[in-house]
Amino acid sequence: MVSNKSAFLDAVGKPLRIAESPMPKPGANDIIVKNHAVAINTVDPVQADTGFMVKQYPIVLGSDVAGEVVEVGSSVTRFKKGDRVVGHAWVFQTGKPEDGAFSLYCRVPAGNAAIIPSNIEYNQAAMLPMAIDTASVGLHKEGYLGIDYPSVDAKQNGKVLVVYGGSSSVGAAAIQLAVNAGCRVIVTSSSKNFDLCLECGASDVFDYKDPNVAEKIAKAVGKDNFVGLWNAIGIPESFEVVIPIMQKLGGGFVANTKPPGELPKDIEARFVLGIDKATWPVWESGFLTEALESGKLKCLPEPIVVGKGLESLQQAFEVRKGVISAQKVVVEL
Numbered sequence: 001m002v003s004n005k006s007a008f009l010d011a012v013g014k015p016l017r018i019a020e021s022p023m024p025k026p027g028a029n030d031i032i033v034k035n036h037a038v039a040i041n042t043v044d045p046v047q048a049d050t051g052f053m054v055k056q057y058p059i060v061l062g063s064d065v066a067g068e069v070v071e072v073g074s075s076v077t078r079f080k081k082g083d084r085v086v087g088h089a090w091v092f093q094t095g096k097p098e099d100g101a102f103s104l105y106c107r108v109p110a111g112n113a114a115i116i117p118s119n120i121e122y123n124q125a126a127m128l129p130m131a132i133d134t135a136s137v138g139l140h141k142e143g144y145l146g147i148d149y150p151s152v153d154a155k156q157n158g159k160v161l162v163v164y165g166g167s168s169s170v171g172a173a174a175i176q177l178a179v180n181a182g183c184r185v186i187v188t189s190s191s192k193n194f195d196l197c198l199e200c201g202a203s204d205v206f207d208y209k210d211p212n213v214a215e216k217i218a219k220a221v222g223k224d225n226f227v228g229l230w231n232a233i234g235i236p237e238s239f240e241v242v243i244p245i246m247q248k249l250g251g252g253f254v255a256n257t258k259p260p261g262e263l264p265k266d267i268e269a270r271f272v273l274g275i276d277k278a279t280w281p282v283w284e285s286g287f288l289t290e291a292l293e294s295g296k297l298k299c300l301p302e303p304i305v306v307g308k309g310l311e312s313l314q315q316a317f318e319v320r321k322g323v324i325s326a327q328k329v330v331v332e333l
């Protein structure tokens, strides 16, 4: 008899409690995944410490899973038992413990999952879901940056996107999705992370601390069709750099994690919530699997495995709360 275990958060500020939990049951369009690796996002320890967007206690946190399919819902046709998959668990939306990633087994909507090709390890794939989905909402959802969904044979479309924070998980995903949609992508990061951004497909990378960064980006855009900026960092001080860039480029749209209070009139910024069915075409089209297999999508920034087992999650939260540069915190199960 298979049994499940989960890392429960019982109340704000409590340490995670590892305990037996019910085996999740799939809805018609869900899969049940035996998790081999889970990634820790910024929001996970924030939720544990503050209760941010927690709907009920006890809760099982976590969004990013990579593992093996053990059961499929009655309407699921893209997956079968035994498939190696990566997926976005939806606890953030449903609030139900069985939808949290930090369990041995969890439920994932089939539309938000993809087969992992054999050249990719579970602990590499686990870093993708939240980053891909957050980037994808800003790029693809109606009313945002208006960039086509990616495909492995996309043609150049003449559009130029700027990504602020290309070495972050969300930024690296935004670069790669936009490049695979046919865009040219100009990026900012620390100079030590220029190579990472170029590996993701950036055409040009500039240091956001360079006082002339706005002029340099405007020159790199040239007369091409600038479609907007993805601010992957989103903290208020990022706008001290983002606004001058936008003003050099003639205003436009910023996809962002946290819009600041006041923006100049010609700049529009819209909040991005990285859990949304608008991203499902990226998963359902087969793009993720094909692109991972062909190297057109890379699991960047590199995952750092900080522990093994649900018991390691508390320590992983502490690592995640520290300064992270071009890394994704992962726990193997």
Ligand SMILES: NC(=O)c1ccc[n+]([C@@H]2O[C@H](COP(=O)([O-])OP(=O)(O)OC[C@H]3O[C@@H](n4cnc5c(N)ncnc54)[C@H](OP(=O)(O)O)[C@@H]3O)[C@@H](O)[C@H]2O)c1
Binding pocket: 041, 042, 043, 130, 131, 134, 165, 167, 168, 169, 170, 171, 189, 190, 191, 193, 208, 232, 233, 234, 235, 237, 238, 257, 272, 273, 274, 275, 324, 325, 326, 327
């Ligand atoms: N709304 C949503 O649904 C959603 C979903 C996911 C993430 N987020 C948010 O999006 C942001 C990025 O998340 P993530 O997981 O991609 O982060 P991450 O991977 O931890 O980002 C780390 C990167 O941030 C860069 N950075 C740190 N401070 C900076 C600053 N002051 N200015 C410019 N760059 C700075 C660093 O770049 P360098 O080392 O190159 O300087 C570092 O590589 C976080 O604020 C997160 O909470 C929101």
